[in-house]
Amino acid sequence: MNGSDADKQQVLVLHDGDLTSVVRMLAAARLIRSHHRTARITLLTGPDFESLLKYCPYFNAVETGISDTARKNFFDRLKAARNSGFDIVYDLGAGSASNKIRAAMRFARTRWVEAVSNPKAPGHPLDQIADQLGAAGLCRVGHALGEAPGPELDWVDFVAKRSRTLDPAYFGLQERYALFCPAGDDSPPAQRWPKERWASLAHELRQKGVEPVIVGGPSTRELGRYIAHITPGARDLTGRANLIQLAGLGRQAQCAFGEDVALLHMIVAAGSPAVMFHPGDNAPIYSAPRGSAPTLLMHAPTLAQISPSEAVQAMRCAGGFAGASVAA
Structure with a gap:
């Protein structure tokens, strides 16, 4: 991909969870922003933590209607997906909402990257998610316990x-x-x-x-x-x-x-x-x-x-x- 193509990228990040999950998500969001330096990145999430996330510099926009989007019928979600213009979607943990959105995105020629921790598998969630992002080309793979970058609120x-x-x-x-x-x-x-x-x-x-x-x-x-x-x-x-x-x-x-x-x-x-x-x-x-x-x-x-x-x-x-x- 040349520089002009990268400048036009539209990236969607999906996440909805409790505060612990939100804090951990920021580590992945930082990797995504570092990889897509000039892209427009939109976070689609729930309303509970908007007061914190709206200040986060990793996103160009924070939208809180993930539940409303998921509640739409399939054809409305399909129409919205085709009109969204997103090139890449990163699913960082949005539960059933992301599953419904993904089903519609399949018909929109949008690349889907899932990076969600597995509580039944050994390892820290941050290391698991970093490995999944590494498999997608954002960082290296094979993080041992504690090696993945942690979240930072220096911003x-x-x-x-x-x-x-x-x-x-x-x-x-x-x-x-x-x-x-x-x-x-x-x-x-x-x-x-x-x-x-x-x-x-x-x-x-x-x-x-x-x-x-x-x-x-x-x-x-x-x-x-x-x-x-x-x-x-x-x-x-x-x-x-x-x-x-x-x-x-x-x-x-x-x-x-x-x-x-x-x-x-x-x-x-x-x-x-x-x-x-x-x-x-x-x-x-x-x-x-x-x-x-x-x-x-x-x-x-x-x-x-x-x-x-x-x-x-x-x-x-x-x-x-x-x-x-x-x-x-």
Whole structure:
């Protein structure tokens, strides 16, 4: 393909999933943008995470009507596919919606590339998807565990330059701070670190000159209030920050702690070193968050066996306290 042909390419990316899946999708989207540097790339997705994805520089346009497109009858989908003008479609995980769209795209002479992880196969989703994109010519194949590029939210810095609401000072954060990303009340008790442990960890961080900041959705508000009440100086931001603001906080956080929750995956992708608590005898190496900084996986048969001091020591190993006023 010569340069003029590449300039005219129209690329469609399909994806619809939860926040963890969206964060992982950004790694594939970066590879697609790197390969199709001058193409017009459209993301067709659901509406839940538009507030974050609309700022992503990998896409020229973000459309949120994937479910509406899939609900059309076959002939309407066929007509839309023929009129779409897309040269390549990348299916990064859109479930039944992508299956219906693909059936129509078969008659539109559009190249279809499927890059979807298989939870039943060994390997991390990021490595699996990178191998599938490699088979399509976007990168190499044969990624060992941890070799595929992880998602990065460094582009949030450009948003922060235009909006002070992404600045930690907007939330009253002036010094070093650590983000707590706890599981909410909707998670099983066995998958949640005890609230007393969170409060003790907040106290230890205050002793080190690091401000604990609890973030999360409505299901974490009770825990956020508890930690802030028990530990003077801890900041409860549960329910008060949207996704793009939380990504901005993650860009400048000293470190982050959390269970295996979607928000921790996003904070790690933003560049924060992290410690993740996980119940069980084995570390969750096939589902761990990935980013530019280390993530330490702490696991035990029951989460209560993990002490705050052990969590602090693990974060020291990840480099999360580098430069802190009382770092050891």
